[in-house]
Amino acid sequence: MRPIEIVTQALELVAALAAAPLFLGWVNRCRAWLQNRRAPSLWLPYRTLRKLFFKDAVIAETASPLFRIAPYVVFGAMVVAAGIIPSMGTRLPFTVAADAIALVGLLATARVFLALAAMDIGTAFGTLGARREMMVGFLAEPALLMVIFVASLISATTALPAITENLATQSLGLYPSLAFTAVAFTLVLLAENARIPIDNPATHLELTMIHEAMVLEYSARHLALMEWASALKLFNYACIGFALFVPWGVSTGANSPAALAASIPLLAAKLTVAGAGLALIETLSAKLRVFRAPEFLATAFLFAVLGLLVHLLLGG
Amino acid sequence: MPYFESPLSLCLALLTLWGLIGLAGLLRPASLGFVARTLFPLGALCGVALAIVAGLSLAMRPEAAVLPLGLPDLPMHVRRDALSSVFLFLLGVASAGISVFAAGYFRRGHGTSAGLMCLQYHLFLASMGLVLLADDAYTFMVAWETMALSSYFLVTTEHRIPEIRRAGFLYLLIAHVGAIGILLSFGVMQGGSWQFTFEAMRHAHLAASWAATAFLLALFGFGAKAGLVPLHVWLPEAHPAAPSPVSALMSGVMLKTAVYGALRVGFDLLGTPQWWWGLAPLAVGLFSAIYGVVFAAVQTDMKRLLAWSSIENVGIIFTGIGLSIVFTGVGMSSLGALALIAALYHSLNHALMKSLLFLGTGAVLHSTGERNLGRLGGLIHRMPWVAWLTLVGALAMSGLPPLNGFVSEWLLLQSFLFAHQVPHSFISMMLPLGAALIALSAALAAYVMVKFFGVIFLGQPREPGLARARDAGVLERLGLLWLAAGCIALSLLPTQVIGALGIVVRQLSGATLPSVTAPWWLLVPLPGGRASYSAPLFLIALAGVVALSVWVVHGLYHRRVRRAAAWDCGFGGLNARMQDTAEGFGQPIRHIFGALLAVRRELPSSFDREPRYRVVVGDRIWQALYVPLGGLVQRIADALAWLQQGRIATYLLYSFATLVVLLALML
Numbered sequence: 001m002r003p004i005e006i007v008t009q010a011l012e013l014v015a016a017l018a019a020a021p022l023f024l025g026w027v028n029r030c031r032a033w034l035q036n037r038r039a040p041s042l043w044l045p046y047r048t049l050r051k052l053f054f055k056d057a058v059i060a061e062t063a064s065p066l067f068r069i070a071p072y073v074v075f076g077a078m079v080v081a082a083g084i085i086p087s088m089g090t091r092l093p094f095t096v097a098a099d100a101i102a103l104v105g106l107l108a109t110a111r112v113f114l115a116l117a118a119m120d121i122g123t124a125f126g127t128l129g130a131r132r133e134m135m136v137g138f139l140a141e142p143a144l145l146m147v148i149f150v151a152s153l154i155s156a157t158t159a160l161p162a163i164t165e166n167l168a169t170q171s172l173g174l175y176p177s178l179a180f181t182a183v184a185f186t187l188v189l190l191a192e193n194a195r196i197p198i199d200n201p202a203t204h205l206e207l208t209m210i211h212e213a214m215v216l217e218y219s220a221r222h223l224a225l226m227e228w229a230s231a232l233k234l235f236n237y238a239c240i241g242f243a244l245f246v247p248w249g250v251s252t253g254a255n256s257p258a259a260l261a262a263s264i265p266l267l268a269a270k271l272t273v274a275g276a277g278l279a280l281i282e283t284l285s286a287k288l289r290v291f292r293a294p295e296f297l298a299t300a301f302l303f304a305v306l307g308l309l310v311h312l313l314l315g316g
Numbered sequence: 317m318p319y320f321e322s323p324l325s326l327c328l329a330l331l332t333l334w335g336l337i338g339l340a341g342l343l344r345p346a347s348l349g350f351v352a353r354t355l356f357p358l359g360a361l362c363g364v365a366l367a368i369v370a371g372l373s374l375a376m377r378p379e380a381a382v383l384p385l386g387l388p389d390l391p392m393h394v395r396r397d398a399l400s401s402v403f404l405f406l407l408g409v410a411s412a413g414i415s416v417f418a419a420g421y422f423r424r425g426h427g428t429s430a431g432l433m434c435l436q437y438h439l440f441l442a443s444m445g446l447v448l449l450a451d452d453a454y455t456f457m458v459a460w461e462t463m464a465l466s467s468y469f470l471v472t473t474e475h476r477i478p479e480i481r482r483a484g485f486l487y488l489l490i491a492h493v494g495a496i497g498i499l500l501s502f503g504v505m506q507g508g509s510w511q512f513t514f515e516a517m518r519h520a521h522l523a524a525s526w527a528a529t530a531f532l533l534a535l536f537g538f539g540a541k542a543g544l545v546p547l548h549v550w551l552p553e554a555h556p557a558a559p560s561p562v563s564a565l566m567s568g569v570m571l572k573t574a575v576y577g578a579l580r581v582g583f584d585l586l587g588t589p590q591w592w593w594g595l596a597p598l599a600v601g602l603f604s605a606i607y608g609v610v611f612a613a614v615q616t617d618m619k620r621l622l623a624w625s626s627i628e629n630v631g632i633i634f635t636g637i638g639l640s641i642v643f644t645g646v647g648m649s650s651l652g653a654l655a656l657i658a659a660l661y662h663s664l665n666h667a668l669m670k671s672l673l674f675l676g677t678g679a680v681l682h683s684t685g686e687r688n689l690g691r692l693g694g695l696i697h698r699m700p701w702v703a704w705l706t707l708v709g710a711l712a713m714s715g716l717p718p719l720n721g722f723v724s725e726w727l728l729l730q731s732f733l734f735a736h737q738v739p740h741s742f743i744s745m746m747l748p749l750g751a752a753l754i755a756l757s758a759a760l761a762a763y764v765m766v767k768f769f770g771v772i773f774l775g776q777p778r779e780p781g782l783a784r785a786r787d788a789g790v791l792e793r794l795g796l797l798w799l800a801a802g803c804i805a806l807s808l809l810p811t812q813v814i815g816a817l818g819i820v821v822r823q824l825s826g827a828t829l830p831s832v833t834a835p836w837w838l839l840v841p842l843p844g845g846r847a848s849y850s851a852p853l854f855l856i857a858l859a860g861v862v863a864l865s866v867w868v869v870h871g872l873y874h875r876r877v878r879r880a881a882a883w884d885c886g887f888g889g890l891n892a893r894m895q896d897t898a899e900g901f902g903q904p905i906r907h908i909f910g911a912l913l914a915v916r917r918e919l920p921s922s923f924d925r926e927p928r929y930r931v932v933v934g935d936r937i938w939q940a941l942y943v944p945l946g947g948l949v950q951r952i953a954d955a956l957a958w959l960q961q962g963r964i965a966t967y968l969l970y971s972f973a974t975l976v977v978l979l980a981l982m983l
Contacts, residue, residue: 053869053872053873054873054874056874056876056877056878057876057877057878058877058878058879058880059877059878059879059880060879060880060881060882060883061879061880061881061882062694062775062776062882064696064697064774066696066707066774072862072865072866073858073862075861075862075865076858076859076861076862076865077858079861079865080854080857080858080861083857094853094857096838096848096850096853097838097848097849097850097853097854097857098717098849098850098854099847099848099849101726101729101730101847102717102722102726102849102854105715105716105717105722105726106717106858108714108715108716108759108762109711109716109717111762112711112714112716112762112765112766115766115770116766116769116770116774119766119770119771119774119775119895119896120696120770120774120775121775121882122693122694122774122775122776122882122892122895123882123883123884123890123894123895124890124894124895124896125883126775127770127775127895127896127900127901128896130766130770130896131896131900131901131903131904132904134762134763134766134767135763135904135905135908137759137762137763138756138759138760138762138763139759141755141758141759141762142752142755142756142758142759145729145751145752145755146751146752146755149733149748149751152733153733153736153748156844156846157844157845157846157847158730158733158846158847159845159846159847159848162845216883217882217883221869221873225865225869291907294904294907294908301752301756304752305749305752308748308749308752309745309749312736312744312745312748313745
């Protein structure tokens with residue numbers, strides 16, 4: 001374990017923690033522009049977090065200790081996930097402990113705790129949100145796993161940094177299977193991050209909301225952690241997408257300080273484009289009825305399975 | 317220690333001790349203090365001892381013995397090898413926790429008296445142990461039938477209730493249909509030598525078609541006991557009917573004896589399996605996994621939900637076995653070893669976590685008298701011990717890292733990633749799709765567990781009576797704690813567990829995992845930097861980040877908390893009935909998997925004075941397979957009924973006619 005590897009690991013964690021709210025702010029700003037609204041400040045998510053951390057926490061009388069632990073677990077899971085995904089360099093010391101399957105498991109852990117916390121208060125909103133979230137989750141999770149499987153089959157490993165390194169250093173790799181899985185991944189990203197067309201991050205209309213229904217009872221520091229965790233989740237998903245589909249620019253191999261430094265502006269550029277793309281997709285599509293969400297996710301799952309079949313047919 | 321020269325005799329002595337403890341129950345059958353507080357803890361100690369002996373004997377050489385018991389000329393053969401040891405270990409560990417729990421669980425008012433129940437319970441344990449040690453077909457079948465009968469009597473403990481008698485009958489029926497399959501399989505495997513010792517079967521050279529017949533018959537027989545679809549119908553009936561410790565024992569341990577049997581026949585008695593045999597357990601296993609978990613998601617009875625979840629897990633185990641047979645058959649032996657280790661690991665995991673969950677439901681059932689999820693809720697406040705320990709089981713069952721359920725599923729998925737290298741073109745493309753189904757069933761399992769835990773323990777109590785619920789007693793807590801600790805040990809020490817299971821696989825199929833140099837805390841199943849996982853490091857990272865964020869948030873800001881009523885949108889009048897019921901939580905699954913389920917709904921009309929909504933989810937396989945089959949049997953029985961005249965003279969005539977026919981055939 002060389003010092004530069006530890007620096008890469010630490011830098012990735014700090015970058016994820018610091019930049020996740022900014023990325024969210026950027027997506028919101030692009031959305032506002034596209035919808036001819038006056039855009040909120042890029043720094044609004046930070047101010048919201050600051051405000052929330054200073055407030056007094058109000059907790060429902062029926063809450064159990066699980067309700068108070070859950071925000072920390074969800075936040076912790078997202079931070080650990082950020083440590084697994086190679087967003088800047090592929091030599092990450094922690095990734096021996098968790099491969100891509102463990103990453104999917106970690107995201108599932110966060111989801112289960114979020115859903116359990118939502119059920120803890122015992123209001124109609126919480127259980128409704130938990131049920132819908134688990135419905136989205138059980139379809140999105142295998143789809144994401146299939147996406148990762150295709151990339152694993154191409155690279156003969158399930159270690160995410162090794163996959164990225166393999167895909168980034170090949171001279172010219174054209175994989176039709178990755179095209180299918182990229183579509184699947186985009187659909188999963190939209191669904192898992194409570195984006196239109198599955199959920200609307202700006203809504204508080206009870207009939208349509210999923211994520212907001214689950215965190216309805218949270219306030220102050222607990223809400224801040226939940227909000228930060230969901231910003232981190234979006235950031236993580238974007239970075240998983242980069243690691244699998246646009247791995248270029250990540251510091252690979254010897255991992256020199258120069259390469260690491262060069263990867264930072266590239267990551268920023270990728271995030272800028274991805275955020276704008278996400279806002280565009282959200283603006284162009286309409287919210288689906290909740291009953292239609294399974295169809296949307298089944299499409300994602302089938303796209304991923306199709307990608308797997310294409311990979312096997314063409315012999316990779 | 318001279319006794320350690322022969323762990324086999326120690327194991328047999330412990331099984332005999334179980335039998336004696338059972339018989340001791342008859343001395344003072346009505347005395348709950350004697351039976352529950354003395355005999356059951358003794359039985360638990362026996363379980364611990366068995367686990368220690370079996371665990372230590374794992375790496376020892378196999379040993380066989382002939383017991384001078386049984387019929388003349390038919391002595392009982394017993395043998396202990398690594399495969400027996402690992403399942404004896406499972407039996408010992410799981411039964412220790414369950415027996416301690418049972419010591420605090422059984423109370424007055426059950427149908428069967430405590431002493432008789434103690435006999436049945438310990439006979440059940442001892443017969444399961446004997447199944448694992450048997451080395452000839454007779455001993456195996458005697459132990460197998462003792463196991464089936466003793467568990468039948470345990471299921472029908474509350475035999476005054478007609479539904480329970482019906483569930484018991486269904487269980488007994490399918491157990492015997494399965495036993496016929498096993499018996500026929502042994503009949504084929506003796507291969508004309510008429511020697512029914514396992515040693516003779518190992519050396520019988522069967523034609524390929526007969527070997528395949530024997531394998532499929534065994535799969536049918538053991539599949540019936542394991543609850544593979546379509547022979548699963550008894551599970552969701554028998555598990556809710558039985559007292560909770562018995563459900564835990566049946567689901568956690570007895571289903572594993574079927575896994576043991578399938579492995580014994582498939583890998584040991586039949587020699588090296590053909591690759592295509594594996595496709596049968598693989599396909600049936602995958603179907604069972606999906607079918608079981610979908611039905612689990614729509615159940616409203618907590619024990620029935622767990623029973624369906626057992627079907628799912630058995631499906632995952634058989635998927636691993638099938639994959640292992642395919643790999644071994646085509647000569648990819650180290651991958652075969654990996655898949656087999658995944659199956660064995662999942663068996664161990666399931667034994668502990670399902671027992672834990674069943675005992676958790678038992679504690680809830682005792683303190684509330686309610687099995688229906690729709691009448692529970694909010695018990696985490698009243699029963700924190702049971703709730704938090706059950707949460708461990710529920711998270712493990714959901715296959716979430718860093719708990720143990722994840723490890724076995726991870727291993728299975730890793731072995732699926734190689735399935736495209738199987739040198740049979742169509743099959744090699746279909747196999748990786750199995751990974752998609754495993755992923756789907758794992759994700760659905762998380763759905764089921766959120767429903768199970770959330771509806772029972774979280775939220776507000778749905779009935780006013782729940783306010784009187786009390787936490788489990790000391791012995792019950794101890795049982796739950798033991799099983800939860802077992803789950804955590806299996807989570808954090810995967811490398812050691814896999815090392816031990818590697819011995820089993822090496823003895824069973826001769827295959828080994830390639831040796832990889834890795835530190836003790838890092839799990840690297842295959843060389844070449846393909847994948848690694850470290851549960852301890854993972855847990856430390858997660859716990860570290862959580863602790864750090866708690867410390868930072870509390871340190872930098874403040875820790876003020878105000879309690880207030882839950883948000884009611886300003887309308888007021890929120891009550892506990894507005895939470896999702898179990899039916900409500902399963903609604904998306906009913907919607908998405910409508911094709912698998914036979915859903916009957918009664919919707920209220922707008923003119924009803926007392927509007928009622930009822931939904932019943934039926935099993936299509938019951939309708940499509942069992943109802944016609946039952947009708948057919950009934951018609952045949954009706955047609956033959958004229959034989960029954962009820963006069964002794966007629967029956968004597970039948971005997972006479974039979975003798976005449978036999979004589980004619982003989983001469």
